[in-house]
Amino acid sequence: MLKSTLDPACTGLFSSLFLDYIQNKDSVKQFYKEFPDLGNFKQAIESKTFDQKKRNTLVDVLNQQYGGFDGAKVKANIQKLNESNTFTVTTGHQLNLMTGPSYFIYKIVSTIALAEKLQKENPGYQFVPVYWMASEDHDFEEINHFYFDGKNYQWDTDQTGAVGDFVIDDSLKKLIGELQFLPDFFKTAYTESKTLKEAVRKYVHHLFADKGLVIIDANEKALKELFAPVIKDDLFASTANNLVNDCNSALEDAGYATQIFPREINFFYMENGRRERLICEEGVFKTYDGENEWTEEEMVTLIAEKPEKFSPNVVMRPLYQEVILPNLAYLGGPAEVAYWFQLKSVFDHYSIDYPFLLPRNFAMVLSLPVQRKIDKLGLIEKELFLPMDNLRISYVKEHAEQDLDLKDERSQIADLFKNLEEKSVTMDATLAYAVKAAYKRNEKILDQVATKFRKAEERKNTIAIQQLSDIKKMLFPQGTLQERKINFLEFYLGNPDFIQSLFNTFDPLDFNFILLKENGSERIAKEASQK
Numbered sequence: 001m002l003k004s005t006l007d008p009a010c011t012g013l014f015s016s017l018f019l020d021y022i023q024n025k026d027s028v029k030q031f032y033k034e035f036p037d038l039g040n041f042k043q044a045i046e047s048k049t050f051d052q053k054k055r056n057t058l059v060d061v062l063n064q065q066y067g068g069f070d071g072a073k074v075k076a077n078i079q080k081l082n083e084s085n086t087f088t089v090t091t092g093h094q095l096n097l098m099t100g101p102s103y104f105i106y107k108i109v110s111t112i113a114l115a116e117k118l119q120k121e122n123p124g125y126q127f128v129p130v131y132w133m134a135s136e137d138h139d140f141e142e143i144n145h146f147y148f149d150g151k152n153y154q155w156d157t158d159q160t161g162a163v164g165d166f167v168i169d170d171s172l173k174k175l176i177g178e179l180q181f182l183p184d185f186f187k188t189a190y191t192e193s194k195t196l197k198e199a200v201r202k203y204v205h206h207l208f209a210d211k212g213l214v215i216i217d218a219n220e221k222a223l224k225e226l227f228a229p230v231i232k233d234d235l236f237a238s239t240a241n242n243l244v245n246d247c248n249s250a251l252e253d254a255g256y257a258t259q260i261f262p263r264e265i266n267f268f269y270m271e272n273g274r275r276e277r278l279i280c281e282e283g284v285f286k287t288y289d290g291e292n293e294w295t296e297e298e299m300v301t302l303i304a305e306k307p308e309k310f311s312p313n314v315v316m317r318p319l320y321q322e323v324i325l326p327n328l329a330y331l332g333g334p335a336e337v338a339y340w341f342q343l344k345s346v347f348d349h350y351s352i353d354y355p356f357l358l359p360r361n362f363a364m365v366l367s368l369p370v371q372r373k374i375d376k377l378g379l380i381e382k383e384l385f386l387p388m389d390n391l392r393i394s395y396v397k398e399h400a401e402q403d404l405d406l407k408d409e410r411s412q413i414a415d416l417f418k419n420l421e422e423k424s425v426t427m428d429a430t431l432a433y434a435v436k437a438a439y440k441r442n443e444k445i446l447d448q449v450a451t452k453f454r455k456a457e458e459r460k461n462t463i464a465i466q467q468l469s470d471i472k473k474m475l476f477p478q479g480t481l482q483e484r485k486i487n488f489l490e491f492y493l494g495n496p497d498f499i500q501s502l503f504n505t506f507d508p509l510d511f512n513f514i515l516l517k518e519n520g521s522e523r524i525a526k527e528a529s530q531k
Helices: 016-022 026-031 038-047 052-065 072-080 103-121 170-178 184-191 196-211 221-237 239-253 296-305 317-324 334-349 368-377 381-385 388-399 407-427 431-460 462-475 498-505 520-530
Strands: 002-006 086-093 126-133 145-148 151-154 214-217 267-271 274-281 284-287 310-312 327-332 356-359 362-366 513-517
Touching (some): 016 356, 038 327, 052 072, 052 214, 052 221, 086 103, 103 362, 103 498, 170 184, 196 214, 221 239, 221 296, 221 310, 239 334, 310 317, 317 327, 334 356, 362 368, 388 462
Parallel strands (some): 327 356
């Protein structure tokens, strides 16, 4: 595929906080540690350390989770994590059905590409790409579907609790059986797995094992034991609540919106089929649904003996990640990157290294039919991101034979009323108000006439406007950016080299928006070779 890039600010898709960050503006610098460039990475790598006991625990857990899996490069990377010169770069995501939107794939490709770039630049160290499965998340409605070829496919089940433990039931197996277009690796992953997290590990491993991607499920007792001191402090001191609220105020004072809001306790209580928010009332700890209660002494014992019962919320999950991984960088979407800025003081308080934050690569795929329409209409790349109404009006005005804004007429009327106003002042000063009111009425009349002229021109350009609409529907299905809606299979099924083409074009340190154009000559050559 052919690559071109666009300044993210031209797309209208990103917040001012995110744009100011990737432009390295001073107004954001207080909310993170270091800007992600190769020079800063080099300094951080040379000074970073990670406790060897934590490394041993991490490797033991990963070896257990990968029992029965093939993949020499993945297993080699797991063993490297025992070595003091090895660090991770990480992305995280929910356990979406069939990967969900295509940006899930973009996240992982960006993460692996960063690990490879750092390896090339720092040969004395080792870098392992990690995918953090959000197995403890309980928002099933966010992950139980995927969108392919204009249709939404959905898994319905009455299971509750952490989604990673959801059993692959008959309803999902039935859905899988009906989807004839699914590649075999998806069918195998779901039909030969007991739980959702097992299925996700299998299909992600299939796609990225040859790149050495390590997949971690952090819902493990041994890992949460490492986090127990933070769990206890949050439950008894509400430290993060105060720190994040202070940071939120600082962000708002700087003119930025905040996305996440802390609670006095930032953990859930978790057991089979349940993930309930923890609260404390008058010294008694409870689950929000009222089913469980603990005294302070009982809670101290529970944290010490069963830390796996505690599941971090959005405030504490990033901290947990950095406690158990020798991590250098986190890659996420614009919203993810932005909410990490709210957490810097929490990391400082617990003396935990704050990672480099990088946006994943953003991409839009332009198929050959879309490219032909774009070329025929003479559109430039940034116009693709205009709202349809703006794009239609802009196109019609640009291609009209007449001036649809009536600029000359407006200028003439403005001159006329200016003369009338000057005359009125010499006769009666109050007449100037009447002249101005008449001018405004005439402006409105001209606006109405201009609108009628434009609509008449639109009727002459019906075919072109329909093509504009077709382009927008293809690139923004159901009004949503392509990468946030459609599944990667729409590209992968027609081009099995699609993921490799992402590796060929993505640069994790280039924060521009990527446009990927299908190469017609490559497609013709491939089709010819298959005949």
